[in-house]
Amino acid sequence: MANHPISSRISHRLQQLQTDGLLRQRKLAELDKASANNLARTIPNIIDFSHNDYLGLANDPEMIAAIHAGAIKYGVGSKASPLVSGYSEAHLKLEQGLCELTGHEGGLLFCSGFSANQALIKTLFEAGDVIIADKLIHASVIDGVKDSGAALKRYKHNDITHAEQLLNRFPNSALFTESVFSMDGDRAPLDALSNLCKQHNSWLVVDDAHGFGINYEELASNRFNVSRAAVTPQCDIQVITFGKALGCQGACVLASQQIIDYMVAQSRHYIYSTALSPASAHLALTAVNLTQSQPDKASTLFANIAFFRSLCNAKNIALTESITAIQPVIIGDSERTLAIAKALKQQGLQVGAIRPPTVPKGQARLRVTINASHNAEQITQLVDALAVQLPREY
Template structure:
């Protein structure tokens, strides 16, 4: 490697380490007994043996891989069935599969927007939405988080010519709060804009039947572009965009991350079909999750923990400083509990947090262990502060 590249890599690494932002992967072994409160397996389906059986059967029937892109020879009947089921779940005429949620957002924005498009995004939108806007080269403005007044101001001041697209997460991945879909839709409608919502963390959890915070409650006229992921509540992998037949056909023709990618492995599609079946057949998973969320919030409040205003499985504890977050995460790890330690630049400076996520698969004893460990973190911090005082 030329020396200039060695120097570049070393300088970038040193800068990130010095800022306290160095990320490290953890190899998780199922035999280590660690309690996972960091993942997004909200309904506990990822470890369900029925999904594993469906995936294995799909692989035996169709092969381990997709072999080619959807537009060549990789689109199989199992993919077609899954797209139809996802369209029905969300109350849309059509849906289009993507290999990941990141690709779905990149593909949708790249295909829909160009430098003449005016894009309005919530300031806390997921990185894939921000990157999609850059890829499209659209004129992008970001409104204050969940601030419909600020969105209205930006829409009013924008020139009238050209297409407009308002974009928001459905459930915000670091805060757990839910977007005001009706308010966003009304603002977009007043200004002749479309609304695109990424419901990655709402699908399977929210709504009357797990159809998300958009789903059938907010039809295609309110939210013309709906994105959902399959690797969170549904426990498999991949993503989709749902909308009108014209929208899906447009993405099929022009979304580069769709056109130039090998189709999703058919076994994964088969596993997702099984997950959708269980979502409908076992509503007690969602009831169990709601009970755990309510109990965690009630007891965390009693402990005086810094809860955010979230009623979803994402329950962040905003501790402020990165060093404090890392200390609490290390203390929890000592107790065999894994949580997300989220720091800048993923969240703004001074907003570092423990990102705790709940799953219907968590037992009462596991939730007890989490709450006891968090109480211990608070006590240890208090003790350390007392010892440091003169």
């Protein structure tokens, strides 16, 4: 009904978003040249620097074979919620593999990182609890806190002093951070945060979506051996997603067995949702194993990041201090950011155009993501195009 008051409100807000240059719209994804090399297909002339498949696993032949093998063995769907009959051997093996790798006692699978964060927070926290979070924490954490009724206290981004002040005021709480921040590409000071949380009897909860599968600590210290044995977890709760470096789909909450048992019994997201497909779980375990058995993928990624940054430096293109696959080029103005991204797309170069409210006002940026499938020619092409398209006063 066009004259319904809610329809009128929606229409007004859509128009305002359009006027402000903030209207989000879907775009049909195109396969990139790197995918074409793996899949031997003729595809549109596009080089994708916008996605989060950092290790190039989404089109890896072993991954393609694994999803086929998983579907043959388990079928393509779980067919039920985990507590009815949707929990299979594939799910158990993935949870066990992730626990062995990270050192946590238990794991719980979800269909997305957003639902994993919301389930975690809404199940464990309630009114009277305090959650302390980095200012740039993911939207799923913010929404989860709102739904839980807990109080949210945010500290300045990666500011240890401010975090300590809040922990002094609110001991026996939980502190949330991302390991690698999705829009800035910088890393949280996890060692320092872990020590602070222990001193104040508070949980450290790490959203490891953009960090899991890539050992940036070894990149920072020039030690290139990404294979890791089981370790004592640095945090109390770790949320990982499979849609970034693992190149597939799903998520997992890793924590003590007590926390996992409680979530199985009480999490409405888990109890009332169809389980992640067992074929997807089988695929994710393959991806986890590949990150450990093929360190050359991470080494190639690290080399590509360094090459991109060196070219940008030579062209006087300002970058942040990020050493991760996420390399923001901050423009400032939203319309200009969109225009540059559009011009790059016309040259066959896809980059993310990120605007408020995803990033702070005046911080619109091109979100360039480097992956292990890019080659030197493609990275050079991007940097040359950026040098031409960036505003003169940049």
